[in-house]
Amino acid sequence: MSRRLSVREERWLLRGAFVISRGAKTEARVIVVEIEQDGVVGRGEAVPYAHYGQTIDSELERIRALRADVECGLGRLELQAVAPAGAARNALDCALWDLEAKLSGKRAWESAGLSGLSPVTTCFTISLGEPDAMARAARLAADRPILKLKIGGPGDLDRVESVRDAAPSSRLVVDANEGLEFEDLRRLAPELARLGVLMIEQPLRASDDAALEGYASPVLLCADESLHTRADLAACARRYGAVNIKLDKCGGLTEALAVAAQARALGLQVMAGCMVATSLAMAPAMILAQGAQVVDLDGPLLLARDREHGLTFTGSVIAPPDGELWG
Incomplete structure (x- = not known):
């Protein structure tokens, strides 16, 4: 067996600014790994996230440090340990x-124990902004069945009311990205329930979410920044009713599938989420999305081109990936 690993940064322009409570960006900076073996190339894409202490350079360095191991045949299970x-x-x-699928002729979803992949319906994200601006964006997306709107500051109720008025038929997910205090949540949650919001993602800072223990929220609460790997699930189960599983947080599809299985065993609902990236990053998450209560894999829709x-x-329905893309 002879392998060769290569890794590079890519930049993909967005259609417009993507704004959350922590800041804004106009491009997606991603890392693409290629592993070539016997003339076949397996690819993976990931997004370093500064909020978790990652940069493009730090993650490139981590990958290059593992080059010798990967080129000597390191497998997915061994990767988890190193x-x-x-x-x-x-x-x-x-x-x-991807490499395993292409070498074996067996699709990745088969290796994951599935009998096939079904299309899924994704949320479509409305960036944080003034209520009028969010209403305009929602009006343009009012035919989409699920809208996810970013909040996290004064005027949040006005934002949600404006989006609800602009898209009366869409189901709504609200994502605070740790932008609320506990008293903000207690005040806001009953109003969001009145407006038909089905889920609130990560209302409090992950370091503060012990305050949620014993709180009977009228809207389902979903952990995002508080959930990375299986080690976080016990605490999440005491504080939330759902978890947003993202491959970039878990460190890949292997751990993400294990997190989903354990989350369900604990009675938690599963949301399959993403960072803003291309279809190469979304394709593995389509396996995770099978059976998820909420799917948020709209990253490619936010790009100027995929x-x-x-x-x-x-519309908002994603077909399973072609083998030429991944898996």
Whole structure:
């Protein structure tokens, strides 16, 4: 067996600014790993996230430090033991899944124990902004069945009311990205229930979410920044009713599937989420999305253009990936 690993940064322009409570960006900076073996190339894509202490350079360094191991045949299970959860491990893990599929002729979803992949319906994200601006964005997306709107500051109720008025038929998910205090949540949650919001993602800072223990929220609460790997699930089960599983947080599809199985065993609902990235990053998450109560894999819809052989979106419905893309 002869392998060769290569890794690079890519930049993909967004259609417009993507704004959450912590800041804004106009491009997606991603890392792409390619592992070539016997003339076959497996690919994986990941997004380093500064909020978790990651940079493009730090994750490139982590991947390059594992080059010799990968080129000597390191497998997905061994990878879990030698690399921490995060973007670097995600890119490597997904590239290994893709390589295995292409070498064996067996689709990745088969290796994951599934009989096939079904299309899924994704949320469509409305960036944080003034209520009028969010209403305009929601009006343009009012035919989408699920809208996810970013909140996290004064005027949040006005934002949600404006989006609800602009898209009366859409189901709503609200994502605070740790932007609320506990008293804000207690005040806001009954109003969000009145407006038909089905889920509130990560209302409090992860370091403060012990305050949620014993709180009977009128709207389902979903952990995002508080949930990375299986080690976080016990605490999440005491504080939330759902968890947002992202490959970049878990460190790849291998851990993400294990997190989902254990979350369900604990009675938690599962949300399959993403960072803003291309279809190459979304394709592995389509396996995770099977059976998820909420799917948020709209990253490619936020880009000015997607990569070749990208996922097919029909409105908000995502078709399973072609083998030329991944898996």
